[in-house]
Amino acid sequence: MEKDLVLTEVRDGYRVLTLNRPDRLNSFTADMHTALYGALSDAEHDKACRALILTGAGRGFCAGQDLSDGVFTPGETPDLSVPIAKYYNPLVRKLRHMPMPVVCAVNGVAAGAGANIAFACDIVIAARSAKFSQAFAKIGLIPDSGGTWFLPRLVGGARARALIMLAETVPAEKAEAWGMIWKMVDDSELMAEAHRLATYFADQPTDGLALIRQALDAAETNRLDEQLDLERDLQGRAGRTPDFAEGVSAFLEKRAPRFKGRV
Ligand code: T3D
Numbered sequence: 001m002e003k004d005l006v007l008t009e010v011r012d013g014y015r016v017l018t019l020n021r022p023d024r025l026n027s028f029t030a031d032m033h034t035a036l037y038g039a040l041s042d043a044e045h046d047k048a049c050r051a052l053i054l055t056g057a058g059r060g061f062c063a064g065q066d067l068s069d070g071v072f073t074p075g076e077t078p079d080l081s082v083p084i085a086k087y088y089n090p091l092v093r094k095l096r097h098m099p100m101p102v103v104c105a106v107n108g109v110a111a112g113a114g115a116n117i118a119f120a121c122d123i124v125i126a127a128r129s130a131k132f133s134q135a136f137a138k139i140g141l142i143p144d145s146g147g148t149w150f151l152p153r154l155v156g157g158a159r160a161r162a163l164i165m166l167a168e169t170v171p172a173e174k175a176e177a178w179g180m181i182w183k184m185v186d187d188s189e190l191m192a193e194a195h196r197l198a199t200y201f202a203d204q205p206t207d208g209l210a211l212i213r214q215a216l217d218a219a220e221t222n223r224l225d226e227q228l229d230l231e232r233d234l235q236g237r238a239g240r241t242p243d244f245a246e247g248v249s250a251f252l253e254k255r256a257p258r259f260k261g262r263v
Helices: 030-045 081-096 113-119 135-139 147-155 157-166 172-177 187-201 206-219 224-239 242-252
Strands: 006-010 015-019 052-056 060-062 102-106 109-111 123-127 131-133 169-171 183-185
Touching (some): 015 030, 052 187, 060 113, 081 113, 102 113, 131 172, 135 157, 206 242
Parallel strands (some): 015 052, 109 131, 123 183
């Protein structure tokens, strides 16, 4: 196995995970999937980890599946449902269930599954030079890794359909204007902004933030009645966290809160 396909940097209260196959624009091989899933699991089990940054080494964020990694052999018919079930779907599910906020710092091109893995993160920031591409249609595929779910919700049906069918590349500035990402920053500011966000989250009520994600995700399919019931239940859980007690105490005592995060 190639070494260090995903770099982990442990910071005070958060981790930085860096996809590390820069010569292939950090496109996914089976080994890189295994490395990323493992790095996410390690972060999940470290209670001191209260935020994550996901980014890429070199000039790209991630070019999706590495198309030279055995997915296609001339004369053979592949079953692409297998790598989707084995690697991509578990990865997207993992990102959506991490017990802390995940900030994606898109440092360059995010294509195919690379774009959709960025959209699976909680907050997406992008360098001015970054771009997003649903490259799938160009090679006869459909968007995977949640692309057909995320994109219409982010930019609306008309734009999503055209972007997917035309496989048109979206520069970061347009991605921000269309609400596809949280914000674009100058290239030189990208990692500083990512660290600023992660440092902020590392002091926040982490369990409460995970419950917020759970409520927002469920709202995508729930009826209002169901969502009201879910909010009741999740608020019940949030109210039992020590961070709620600390947040209210700090407010009443007119001091900054000292949240515990993950308990
Ligand atoms: O198969 C399954 O398991 C199903 C799952 C599918 C999920 C998917 O993600 S399907 C979509 C796969 N991705 C793509 O189709 C994108 C392919 N790449 C590109 O279209 C372009 O590389 C980019 C638009 C992303 C960037 O273009 P550019 O001009 O900035 O860079 P480049 O010169 O094309 O790429 C630089 C190198 O990376 C180059 O290698 P070289 O010539 O220097 O030796 C290029 O071949 C390599 N590279 C880029 N993307 C991939 C890749 N190699 C393998 N797989 C890639 N996806």
